[in-house]
Amino acid sequence: MKLLIVDDHEMLRGALCAYLRSDPSWEIDEAEDVPSALRTIRHLGPFDIVLLDFHLPGMDGLDGLREVIAANEGKPVALFSGTASATVASTALRCGAAAFLSKSMPVEELRIELTNIVSARGSTWVPGNEAAGAPAVQLTPRQEQVLQGIKAGQSSREIARRLDLQETTVKMTMKLLFAKLQVQDQPAA
Template identity: 40%
Template sequence: MRILVADDHDLVRETIAAYLDGTDIEEVLAVATLQDAVQAARDTGSFDLVLLDYSMPGMNGLEGLAEMRRANEDRPVAILSGTASRSVAEAALKAGAQGFIPKTLSARSLLTAARFMAAGEIYAPLEFMRGEGAEAKVLTRRETDVLGGICEGKSNKEIARDLDLQEVTVKLHVKTLSRKLQARNRTHAAMIARDRGLV
């Protein structure tokens, strides 16, 4: 099996490529842009599976998916994302993606999903598509205010002063909104907020 991973973040790309280390996988090629991915498919022949980062340069929403599918001769192409919403995942599947892979997926699950999609099956994590994750948990107005402060790069102390709150209260809001967004830290929460247009 030959797999192509396209992601503009070096660490993410290398981690995913390392995860795809199965005895049945002969080659994992990793590139940083959509154009490199398209070129790789043209130069070396189509891949059994292509994993495309949803928000990397050149993707232009789901237009990149269509372009990659053409270059890969309509063989399986799936979307990878760390921040996309359930609606984006649904749109990707409707547009012909072989699957939708959250970047939070464990190594074992990713390898299983890759084999599944290469075999022609559609893959999307059930709990994500049901909306039991971030999408089902709506942020309160105050959490949204705090998130806005995080996106502006403000400290908890500065956010507390701006919103006329105690710093400990802001800390609590940061904790709850991070849990709702399934964010690992403040920076990740800001990334998710921007990606979903929450602020």
């Protein structure tokens, strides 16, 4: 699987590359900003997935995301951030990002999410008013697991325990889930 990691923090980028390169099924390239990512995609791409830091030189809001999506010829681009709000995540998803992933998630969970995005492009959750022409909402497998916990009336702490995740990861997943579903809280979800 071809992955391009685009992050201006050399230590983070290097650590992710080293971890993922330990799996021979990954072919990893890296870039430090949007212009170098675009050059790499033109030269070596398109990639099966691009992992793009949200706070990156050359991003210029979400314009950098749009440029990378266009350059990667329809293959998924996932945004990656530790500080972005649910509003930013929702906007990024509407702009075409395949996912919005948290930098606080465990690296093995990140690997699984990237694999899921590439292999399945997420699962589809269809709202009740699909017959009226509303578009389907794409949920990642992790978002579906969290949604099932919400439907069962579980707290974020209970969901985290059941899924063997950190509670902060579950809360970030909930924020992204709420943004995708265009709701404000668990009862609405």
